Amino acid sequence: MTLHHVVDGPADAPVLLLGGSLGSDVSLWAAPARALSERYRVVRFDHRGHGRSPVPPGVWDVADLGRDVLALLDHLGVARAHYAGLSLGGMVGMWLAAHAPERVDRLALVCTAAFLPPAKGWLDRAAAVRAGGLASIADAVLARWFTPGFDPGPAPRAMLLGTPADGYAACCEAIAAMDLRADLPRIAAPTLVIAAADDLAIPPALGAEIAATVPGARFAVVPGAAHLAALQRPDAVTDLFARHLAGEVVGDAAAVPTATRHAAGMAVRRAVLGDAHVDRAVADTDAFTADFQDLITRYAWGEVWTRDGLGRRERSLITLAMLATLRSGEFAVHVRAALRNGVTPEEISEVLLQVAIYAGVPAANAAFAVARRTLAATGEETEPT
Known part of the structure; x- marks a missing residue:
């Protein structure tokens, strides 16, 4: 299977892959691709079950979507590329960087999460789409794609409704089963995590957890944007991409926002000590030890272990x-x-x-x-x- 893709830019330039969100197609990246193709060979692709890519039968997981991208690189004759992905595309990017590090140069993760429970919500959404099509959830999805009052025009709705129902549902089920948290410490590619300030679908705290767990990762927040930041604020997203790909130090690494300190510390604590150990510590916590557990999570793990020094x-x-x-x-x-x-x-x-x-x-x-x-x-x- 070869994913549908669009290539822009010089044939001999460094390659940049752009992976889209759930319910999107290659048009999501049109504005960033125009700007970045002056310096990069930009390859936009549709995930399986999206846009003009095939909809294979059966159950998929994020690893399957990642292997699709590796097959696309092989098809293009590209040994190594930069990768940027939004939401589902970012999940695929984390899998690629952890499991095929020799293929990923620099990594940008936009409005994404390594773990996105509850699984029941995703399974219910998949069932709703299979029963009633994308139209049954379109209003709810679009309401979280953009901030209130922003008019994106008719294109995003058409993009969503043009997604094959079976493909969308299968990707929902893949997200329900996904847990990439253990993969994050293995990512060696220079990584920029970008969150959108008004993203209700994947709040900035989840991006901060990724940035706190991937060694040396940077973290930036785009103001005035919700989940589809690449459509609502393409200028800001493109600027962050361009600077990161050029090797500039972008965003913040040493200071995860205070509101996310505990969450970031818990993510690092789990990555370093393992879920089993941390689960036992959490289960043993009572009123007598609760403040101490909060202290070590926020300061030992959220302050010191997250620093890039x-x-x-x-x-x-x-x-x-x-x-x-x-x-x-x-x-x-x-x-x-x-x-x-x-x-x-x-x-x-x-x-x-x-x-x-x-x-x-x-x-x-x-x-x-x-x-x-x-x-x-x-x-x-x-x-x-």
């Missing part, structure tokens, strides 16, 4: 040294976290050698014992100490 890997190495010195009961937890952050068993051993010199052999000896048990439980090979 050090990477996650470096923070894990430092944390291991300090916890080994303190003979903390949390040392094993952070051994597992370090592995998630790309630290090797050999590097953990080097850290503990440093601990032995500067904090004492007994502390290092105890930490080596805990580390060996923890690494063995995770399947990592270690040599006898």
Whole structure:
């Protein structure tokens, strides 16, 4: 299957893929493509089940949509490209950057989320579309695409109504099953996350969580726009794209807005420590410990671990040294976290050698014992100490 696509710009220019939202087609990106095609070979595409792309039978997931994009790159003979996606397109972009990092150069994620519950809402929407077509939900969708009072003209409604019902419904079901949160720490592409200030479909807080979890990501908010920011504020979105693709430092990384600090901290905490550990901590929280749990989520995870001065890997190495010195009961937890952050068993051993010199052999000896048990439980090979 080859996705329907439109190519603009010089044949020898760097390639920029543009992926659209649920219920959109290549016309979503018309204005940004005109501006960006002066410098880039801009490839706009329709997701499967959208626009003029095929509507294959069966159940899909976001990985299927991502593999469609990889097939499109192969079809075009492109080894590596920039990627920008809005909403569903951004979800596909996160999957691509995590699972095919060698194909993604720079990444821009617009008005999107890594996890968008409740699943029942998406399944109900899919059922409604299959029963009554896109017309049955058009008014509700359009109301969230743009801010009140903004007149987009008739084109967006026609674009939505032109989407195949089965394709739209299948993508709703894919979003219902999607959870990309564990993929975010694996994204190595320089990433810009863009939210729209008045987006009710995917509020800025969800974009902030992505920016807080993707290593080194930047975060920017477009004012005066709702969910389809690329249509309502194409000037602002295009400017952010152009600067990011050119390698400029765009947006904010060190300071996630205060209102989203807890949410951003929880996202990083889960990415580093794992859902199982955090779920246990949340379940054990009571009135006596609630303020403490909020404190460490907002400040340890939402303030320090989200900063871009050090990477996650470096923070894990430092944390291991300090916890080994303190003979903390949390040392094993952070051994597992370090592995998630790309630290090797050999590097953990080097850290503990440093601990032995500067904090004492007994502390290092105890930490080596805990580390060996923890690494063995995770399947990592270690040599006898």
